Amino acid sequence: MPTQPLARLSAAEAVFNAIRADIESGTVAVGGKLSSEASLSQQYGVSRSVIREALRSCTALGLTVTKTGKGTFVVANKVANDLTLGHYSAGDLTEARPHIEVPAAGLAAVRRTEDELGTMRHIVAAMITETDPESWVALDSSFHAAIARASGNKVFASVVADIRGALAFQSETLNMVAARQHASDSEHQRILAAIEAGKADEASHAMAEHLRAVGVALDSILNH
Amino acid sequence: MPTQPLARLSAAEAVFNAIRADIESGTVAVGGKLSSEASLSQQYGVSRSVIREALRSCTALGLTVTKTGKGTFVVANKVANDLTLGHYSAGDLTEARPHIEVPAAGLAAVRRTEDELGTMRHIVAAMITETDPESWVALDSSFHAAIARASGNKVFASVVADIRGALAFQSETLNMVAARQHASDSEHQRILAAIEAGKADEASHAMAEHLRAVGVALDSILNH
DNA sequence: CTGTCCGGCTGTCTGACAGGTTCACGCTTA
DNA sequence: TAAGCGTGAACCTGTCAGACAGCCGGACAG
Structure with missing residues (x-):
C-alpha cells in the first residue's frame, strides 16, 4: 500500500x-x-x-x-471480517443456524479442551445471574460462539462468529429475551452438560432443541 | 424472495x-x-x-x-475481506461442507429464479468442455457458490463464498481434478437437474452424494 | 503562459422538531 | 394499605433547513 x-x-x-x-x-x-x-x-x-x-x-x-x-x-471490540454480505435477516438466521450449530455442538462434545469447557461454564453461570437483557444477549452469543470454536472446525467457528454479529443487529432478539431467558438458561445448561460429558449425540440434540425453541419464539413475535 | x-x-x-x-x-x-x-x-x-x-x-x-x-x-466494488481467505484446512472443509451445501441445494431447488438457473446451466455446460484444470476448478467453485446464492439464504451464500476462496488455495484440489473431473461433471448435472425440476430432496441427495465422493477422493490423496 | 476569480464541492456549525425510551410520581383498585 | 397502572417529563436519536469557510478546477484576462 x-x-x-x-x-x-x-x-x-x-x-x-x-x-x-x-x-x-x-x-x-x-x-x-x-x-x-x-x-x-x-x-x-x-x-x-x-x-x-x-x-x-x-x-x-x-x-x-x-x-x-x-x-x-x-457490540464488538474489533472489526469483523465478514462485512461482505451485509447483515443477515432473521429468517436467514433461523433457517441456517441448525445446519451449522447442531453438528458443531456434536463435535464440541468430542473435541473441547478443558480451557474451552471453562469458558463455557463461566458464560453459562454468568447468564443465570444476569438481569440486563443486553448483557444477557451478549453472553448468549458468546456461548454459541464458544461452542463453535470448541468444535475445532474453523468453518463453523467463522460462521457462528458471523451470526453473532448479525444477531446484535436484530432488535427482535432483544424483544424476545425477556420471555425466553429462563428457558434458554436451562437449555444452555443441558447443552453444556452434554459437551462436558463428551456425549456428541446428546449435545447435538440439545442444541437442535434449543434452536427450535428459539425459532418458534422468534416466529411468534414476528408474526404477532 | x-x-x-x-x-x-x-x-x-x-x-x-x-x-x-x-x-x-x-x-x-x-x-x-x-x-x-x-x-x-x-x-x-x-x-x-x-x-x-x-x-x-x-x-x-x-x-x-x-x-x-x-x-x-x-475505489472498490466490494468490501475487502482478506482476513478469512485460505484459513480453512482441507479437513475442516470436508467436514463442514455437507452441513451447509446439502440444505442449500434443497432450498435452491425451491427458490431458484430463472436467472440463477441460467447461470448454473451455463457453468455446468462450460465445465464439460473445459480442459484446463485451473479453469475447471474455478467453474466448479462458481457452481457451488451459485447454488448457495440461489438458496436465497445469505448465511449459506456467505459461507460458500468463503469456502470458495479457501478451495482455490488448496493444491490437493488441483491434484485431484484429473481423476474426478468426469465424475464431478455428471454429479453436477444431476444436482442441476434436480434444482431445475424443483425437487428439493433430490437436489439435497445429489449434493450429499457429490460431496461424499469428493471427500473420499480427497481422503485417498491425503492419506496416500 | 500566468495569475486571478468564480462556481461547485466538501467540512462543519447551529438550531429546531419529531418520535422512541425510560422512569418516577401520583392515582386507581383490590 | 399495598399492589398496580398510566401518564407525563426528561433524555435520546433521526432528520431537516440554512449558513459559512476552505479546497479545487477551470475560465478568463493580462
Whole structure:
C-alpha cells in the first residue's frame, strides 16, 4: 500500500479514530453504552453532525449499534471480517443456524479442551445471574460462539462468529429475551452438560432443541 | 424472495444500501465519481446530513474515498475481506461442507429464479468442455457458490463464498481434478437437474452424494 | 503562459422538531 | 394499605433547513 504524506485529519476522522480506539482498547467495554451524541459533541468540542458521522463509521464496521431513543452500544471490540454480505435477516438466521450449530455442538462434545469447557461454564453461570437483557444477549452469543470454536472446525467457528454479529443487529432478539431467558438458561445448561460429558449425540440434540425453541419464539413475535 | 428485511430502515440506512448496491452491482464503476452530496440529497429526497452519514458508512467499508472540494469516488466494488481467505484446512472443509451445501441445494431447488438457473446451466455446460484444470476448478467453485446464492439464504451464500476462496488455495484440489473431473461433471448435472425440476430432496441427495465422493477422493490423496 | 476569480464541492456549525425510551410520581383498585 | 397502572417529563436519536469557510478546477484576462 502506497504510504501517502500524512494527510491532515478532518474532525470527523479524528473523532472516529478516538472512539474506535476507545472501543478496541477496551476503555469502553463490549456491551457498554457510549455517551450520548450531545455529550460526545461537547466532549470533543465538535458539532453533533460530526459525532454522528463518526458513529456511522463505527456502525458500518460492526463495532457499534445505535438505537433510537436509547443510545449507541458497543457490540464488538474489533472489526469483523465478514462485512461482505451485509447483515443477515432473521429468517436467514433461523433457517441456517441448525445446519451449522447442531453438528458443531456434536463435535464440541468430542473435541473441547478443558480451557474451552471453562469458558463455557463461566458464560453459562454468568447468564443465570444476569438481569440486563443486553448483557444477557451478549453472553448468549458468546456461548454459541464458544461452542463453535470448541468444535475445532474453523468453518463453523467463522460462521457462528458471523451470526453473532448479525444477531446484535436484530432488535427482535432483544424483544424476545425477556420471555425466553429462563428457558434458554436451562437449555444452555443441558447443552453444556452434554459437551462436558463428551456425549456428541446428546449435545447435538440439545442444541437442535434449543434452536427450535428459539425459532418458534422468534416466529411468534414476528408474526404477532 | 422468501425472507425480506423485517426491521424498518432509517433513511440513512436506506440510502446507504442504495449507494452500496450501486457500487457493488457496478452501476457506478470503480474509479468513477458519485454525484455531489447536494444532488444525491435531492435525488433521494433527504437532507444532506443523511447523505453524508451514508457516505461515511461507504468510506468506512473501504468502498469510497471523499476528497474535499472534489467529490466522492468509488475505489472498490466490494468490501475487502482478506482476513478469512485460505484459513480453512482441507479437513475442516470436508467436514463442514455437507452441513451447509446439502440444505442449500434443497432450498435452491425451491427458490431458484430463472436467472440463477441460467447461470448454473451455463457453468455446468462450460465445465464439460473445459480442459484446463485451473479453469475447471474455478467453474466448479462458481457452481457451488451459485447454488448457495440461489438458496436465497445469505448465511449459506456467505459461507460458500468463503469456502470458495479457501478451495482455490488448496493444491490437493488441483491434484485431484484429473481423476474426478468426469465424475464431478455428471454429479453436477444431476444436482442441476434436480434444482431445475424443483425437487428439493433430490437436489439435497445429489449434493450429499457429490460431496461424499469428493471427500473420499480427497481422503485417498491425503492419506496416500 | 500566468495569475486571478468564480462556481461547485466538501467540512462543519447551529438550531429546531419529531418520535422512541425510560422512569418516577401520583392515582386507581383490590 | 399495598399492589398496580398510566401518564407525563426528561433524555435520546433521526432528520431537516440554512449558513459559512476552505479546497479545487477551470475560465478568463493580462
